[in-house]
Amino acid sequence: MEFEKYQNLHTIIMLKEVIRKWWQAELAFADKHGVVQEWQRGDIVPPNNDFCRLSLLSKEGGRRCGQSVRVLHEKFKSSKRLRRALTHDCHLNFTIIGAPLYIDNEYEGMLFIEGFARQAPGPREAEVLKSQIRELTVVDTDLDRAVARVPVMDTSELGKLADLLEFAVNEIASYEAELTRKDETIHTLSNELSDRYRFEKIIGRSTAMMEVFKLMEKVANSDSTVLINGESGTGKELVARAIHHNGPRKDKPFVVQNCSAFNDNLLESALFGHTRGSFTGALRDKKGLFEVADGGTFFLDEVGDMSSALQVKLLRVLQEGTFIPVGGNHSKEVDVRVIAATHKDMGELVKKGEFREDLYYRINVIRLHLPPLRERREDLAILIDHFLRKHHRDNQRTRGLSPEALSILHAYGWPGNIRELENEIERLLVLGGDLDQIPADLISSRIRDAVVPGGATLMSPMKTTGKLNEAVEALEREMIQRGLVRTQYNKSRLARELGISRSNLILKIAKYSLDKGPDTGDEAED
Numbered sequence: 001m002e003f004e005k006y007q008n009l010h011t012i013i014m015l016k017e018v019i020r021k022w023w024q025a026e027l028a029f030a031d032k033h034g035v036v037q038e039w040q041r042g043d044i045v046p047p048n049n050d051f052c053r054l055s056l057l058s059k060e061g062g063r064r065c066g067q068s069v070r071v072l073h074e075k076f077k078s079s080k081r082l083r084r085a086l087t088h089d090c091h092l093n094f095t096i097i098g099a100p101l102y103i104d105n106e107y108e109g110m111l112f113i114e115g116f117a118r119q120a121p122g123p124r125e126a127e128v129l130k131s132q133i134r135e136l137t138v139v140d141t142d143l144d145r146a147v148a149r150v151p152v153m154d155t156s157e158l159g160k161l162a163d164l165l166e167f168a169v170n171e172i173a174s175y176e177a178e179l180t181r182k183d184e185t186i187h188t189l190s191n192e193l194s195d196r197y198r199f200e201k202i203i204g205r206s207t208a209m210m211e212v213f214k215l216m217e218k219v220a221n222s223d224s225t226v227l228i229n230g231e232s233g234t235g236k237e238l239v240a241r242a243i244h245h246n247g248p249r250k251d252k253p254f255v256v257q258n259c260s261a262f263n264d265n266l267l268e269s270a271l272f273g274h275t276r277g278s279f280t281g282a283l284r285d286k287k288g289l290f291e292v293a294d295g296g297t298f299f300l301d302e303v304g305d306m307s308s309a310l311q312v313k314l315l316r317v318l319q320e321g322t323f324i325p326v327g328g329n330h331s332k333e334v335d336v337r338v339i340a341a342t343h344k345d346m347g348e349l350v351k352k353g354e355f356r357e358d359l360y361y362r363i364n365v366i367r368l369h370l371p372p373l374r375e376r377r378e379d380l381a382i383l384i385d386h387f388l389r390k391h392h393r394d395n396q397r398t399r400g401l402s403p404e405a406l407s408i409l410h411a412y413g414w415p416g417n418i419r420e421l422e423n424e425i426e427r428l429l430v431l432g433g434d435l436d437q438i439p440a441d442l443i444s445s446r447i448r449d450a451v452v453p454g455g456a457t458l459m460s461p462m463k464t465t466g467k468l469n470e471a472v473e474a475l476e477r478e479m480i481q482r483g484l485v486r487t488q489y490n491k492s493r494l495a496r497e498l499g500i501s502r503s504n505l506i507l508k509i510a511k512y513s514l515d516k517g518p519d520t521g522d523e524a525e526d
């Protein structure tokens, strides 16, 4: 379960605010394996308690913090009867309080707050704390001040916090129950819809696509000519096929020709066929595609690119159902439904005299406009999901995209529309096939750079006022700190990612006291 999707719940936003304001603490979530995904990703909001901050941001300390959270998680996991908030003392002897989240009677993880003492540390406890933290990391803070600032919570405060946490998990559970109810309704509705429309390969829930489906349903059973208008990659051919396969001509051929693919002579011969000897190389009679499509549907893509001579011939087929092959004397008769498509503004072409007005009115009987992906962003999530399933190979491990990868895909403009999206997802599945989640750094640099220039990650908003050099240092420190956690302290890899030398990175790590000391030699790849 992804906790990210609850971050925007009004209740969770309010609770986070209240907890920050009254207890200067951060609400966090450990998943059903006891893992705090945000910590794992290096997305650590520095806690108010300096000891916890120092510990969480150091390698060994971070491991121990995770371990302490897991102990409380194991308690919940071991018994379904434990539904109320519980506390546990962490490796630094501070309290963690957590409440289990149950969805559909299944344990899904716990919400927790950590890092406060039940009473102010006495001199002996203070000494123990100081020496514990010095063992874990290089200390950049006045520890006596840190001891004095340790947040303290008495039993009655703790009770309030427990109530809030229990309230939050109940809110999430009811939200999920509501979603499941909605999903079931949508499922039933969409089953009914797909029975009616049977356009199941065309994915889209946006209002714009619903209009398209409605119109498709109307035109599928008629014989009218349809003009599909839309940018490249918006699904014009897919829609044309669906109209054909859902209409009375479905058992007859569906033929496709792109009118911009050939020169005029070749296109004429491809469309209408030719007779033997009609031009050099015409060794025998050849059927044209209109004849091949007889009884079925002819999809003429990029119809706006047709020359005026061919426009006349097309008009004749549409009006009379007849044509004369290249070099022939006799006209042939066919029964073909034409679906034309273009990415151009046909009205404009008519105005400029580049497209015959009579032909335009003949093919523009029913106009179906396919909106570009950037105008129906609400379809992005289901399209991504659809392509992940479509291109997922059997026994492939990956379950989906990381939250950061998803945010980048959602922020991108998709000039190449659905084709571009499909290609990108297919590529990501190939590259990230063995990873649980596909990380953002596998996304094509073209897309990443368009969203976050320079390849930076999507970070929390930075300070935009104050001294520039301080802000730059703060950003540098944050990028290195998160990068160290993300790469599990693999400095060579991080230096490569940041585009600096390894020795420069080590200098910066020392400058910002981000490591415990000299290399321990236990890095994954160094």
Ligand SMILES: Nc1ncnc2c1ncn2[C@@H]1O[C@H](COP(=O)(O)OP(=O)(O)OP(=O)(O)O)[C@@H](O)[C@H]1O
Pocket: 201, 202, 203, 204, 230, 231, 232, 233, 234, 235, 236, 237, 238, 239, 301, 343, 386, 418, 419, 422
């Ligand atoms: N709504 C959709 N749901 C699922 N797949 C889609 C959808 N729209 C398009 N696709 C997929 O995107 C790709 C491009 O679609 P298609 O070839 O129909 O676009 P087009 O508008 O005809 O493009 P062009 O104008 O460049 O020929 C195809 O693989 C198609 O299956």
